[in-house]
Amino acid sequence: MSRDTSSWASEAAAVFVKEWRCEFRTRYALNTLALFAFTTLVVVSFSLGPMGVARAQGTAVLPVLLWIILLFSVAAGLPRAFVQEEETHTATALRLAATPSALFCGKLLYGLTLVLALEVFVTPAYLIMTSLEVTSPWLLAGVLAAGGYGLAAGSTLVAAIIAQARSKGALFSVLSFPVLLPLLVLTVELTRGAAAGDAAGVSLPVLLLYDASVTVAGLMLFPVVWNP
């Protein structure tokens, strides 16, 4: 590994560590994500739990609700990644000191770990509370990993774009729609497949391609969005 690459990775790691250190001291995103996930999880399990929906219907409906819970939990916490930098005026120091691509990757890595942690807690609880049976657990694990990455990457990119805007909340929803819609269509379809025992087909490679595309787009767009 060249010295430049090593320094770049060290920068990205520094951003990642800083994000988690600040998060552990304020617990803003953790509390928001946990509260939203818990509330929606309880509501869904009460309404569509073991007695609420037939097995055939459950395989069709419950994967959709799982990804809606994950999407809205992420949307409630992740946009803060860049918005808070602008609101607390730390963005100026970051602009002067950080390599934009390393900053983006550090924030993305933080978002990814947050989403994966959310999935680790929410998914088993959801499966138990709704009695959703999963025939292909490895496919579900793959979908959660790839889908979680896509959620984190898409949200980080949109969060960077909206950070300097005035109506951040509305803009996040508007911009997230075209970015995250293909991801959600794919993840829901694959989660249904994992529940029913279907093969992944081309959907999983398409999901991986989506992840790669959002990452490349983020790395290319972020320096332009971040700096004047």
Next chain:
Amino acid sequence: MRRRNCGYSPGVTATLRFDDVRRRFGRLAVLNGVSGRVEPGGMLLVTGRNGSGKSTLLRCLSGLLAPDAGTIAYRENGADLDVAERRRRVGVVAPDLAFYEELTVQENLEFFARLRRTGPERGHAVLERLGLPLDRLAGALSSGMRQRLRWAWALLHSPRLLLLDEPFQNFDRAGEDGARALLAEHLQNGGLAVVASPLPLDFDHVSGHLELGV
């Protein structure tokens, strides 16, 4: 007591030149063709009433704001640096510069030192001279202490060009004396500085003066 040397890159010569820099915010023209140059060891003092464009000029020079027109050329060792490189090389002290309130002074400096790809030692040395404890949370600092942290942050990566917007504001006498000594050392070692102040500064090293808004 022997003073620790803070904030120099020995052997690197730098020059800054800007010509006809213009910047508008909507209909309001803040900078109307501002020009100037700073040579090694020189300090350009920018004065003017509030709203005359001093901070805007410094933001343009640092690369934080793109001018609508005009050129800004910053050279180190004879090579022109592009705006991205200029942004990362300059040292900036400005009132709107903030740090992570959840982190201590030391954690802030270590974080930015890693981003600057250097060690935090220079920042520690500056803070030792200015008298700011490393273990205090940035959110618990008084305004004068925040200004000390801004100075340490600006000198962390040994910049050749310092852009200082009201650099002595909120300081007590000891803080101002310490910051003035740091600036004098920076200039004596061939560094450059552009200092914005609403009032004329009593400083020996001023090599040029730019009055805005006249």
